[in-house]
Amino acid sequence: MSATNTNCIFTIKDLENAKKKMLSWANRFSIFCFLDNHRYQTNYHSVECLLAAGSKKELSAKSGHSLNDLQNFLNEKPRWQFGHLSYDLKNEIEGLYSTHPDKLGFPDIFFFEPKIVIRLSEKEMEIESDEDAENIFETIMAIEPAEVSEKNRSVNIQQRVSKEKYIDTIEQVKKHILRGDCYEINYCMEFFAENTVVGPLSIYQKLSSTSPNPFSALYKLDDKWLICASPERFLKKEGNKILSQPIKGTSSRFLKDDNKDKKSKEELFISEKDRSENVMVVDLVRNDLARVCKEGTVKVDELFGIYSFPQVHQMISTVSGEIKDKISFTEIIKATFPMGSMTGAPKRKVLELIEKHERSRRGIFSGAVGYITPEGDFDFNVVIRSIMYNSSQNYLSFMAGSGITFYSDAEKEYEECLLKAEAMRVSILS
DSSP: OOOSSEEEEEEOSOHHHHHHHHHHHHTTSSEEEEEEOTTOOOTTOOOSEEEEEEEEEEEEEOTTSHHHHHHHHHHTOSOOEEEEEOGGGHHHHHTOOOOSOOSSOOOSEEEEEEEEEEEEOSSEEEEEESSOHHHHHHHHHTSOGGGGOOOOOOOOOEESSOHHHHHHHHHHHHHHHHHTSOSEEEEEEEEEESSOOOOHHHHHHHHHHHSOOTEEEEEEETTEEEEEEEOOEEEEEETTEEEEEOEEEEEEOOTTOHHHHHHHHHHHHHOHHHHHHHHHHHHHHHHHHHTTBOTTOOEEEEEEEEEEOSSEEEEEEEEEEEBOTTOOHHHHHHHHOSOGGGTEESHHHHHHHHHHHOSSOOTTTTSEEEEEOTTSOEEEEOOOSEEEEETTTTEEEEEEEEEEOTTOOHHHHHHHHHHHHHHHHHHHHO
């Protein structure tokens, strides 16, 4: 079957095997974006798995006039767009700056129109491409998943900030809160490895096995890789409805002890500190969405929802609204980015304090990766629980953080960072 602008559906027998084959096939492209829901079924579920492979046309931009450039790019014609927004886009939105060195090199904004889009459900693979869809399907299914097996060389993971320095910084941050400079601040620290050669596909598969999360991604941009196991949605638009699902509040899982696991979950739900963090970010998100939604439509659909993931329990709230007529994608981003769960409140002040107290440039970390449909709907994650890797610089990095309030215990916050980092550390070293 030879076709132009094909959109063909094929039957598959094994969903997880098909995902592995798709990943191995996608790696032949210099640019691809693989988004995986890992079978989490929620009220706001979109699609099980999406793959965008190859680039017909792309936009890469640094903060300055990048949002105008992006909107012009999006306005060219209705089409699929995949890509990312870097945390450093804050510099353009809020008139700020970043001084920490950038060792990973992700653009502040990157979007591309893919040559091939593949949607995967439990039983079907839908391929949209100008090329022969049947040939693409047969090529993918002929791949042996074992081909993605890669061995990592010895990796020396270091912490950018010592435990003592971390605790001292948290005490400094709490002084800002006591003075009234801010109410809450998200503080992150970097784990990194230099002169490192790793196999990104292998790490992604290990991370997905250890910590499968609903907003996972493997994103390749030439020599730059994002290996992401995010549990958090930033923004989803469907029709005239927009929603955000900020996460604030974390407790440990105890998979071998049901009673202990249940107690950890219950303690998270009643935790004054975690509820305080969560309600602050909910208020921030409500205010952000109110700038782009019709008056009176912004509401909290769920407050203090407790959701269980393989590594942790999380406190997640959902805020939604009805979008204003004729508002553009970049207007929405200007109003809502960076996401409140990764900054704190008030947003502009904590962005300044984050730059002052953190020791690494966040880059794509705490940014967003996702897609825009030809109809103008979109879905973006929050880039957390993620490993970043530059194969030209042989530099690997991952970051972990937590929301700091006046009630925060620095020792416990440090342990929470290590807990969040553990799945990434294990996936790299195993």
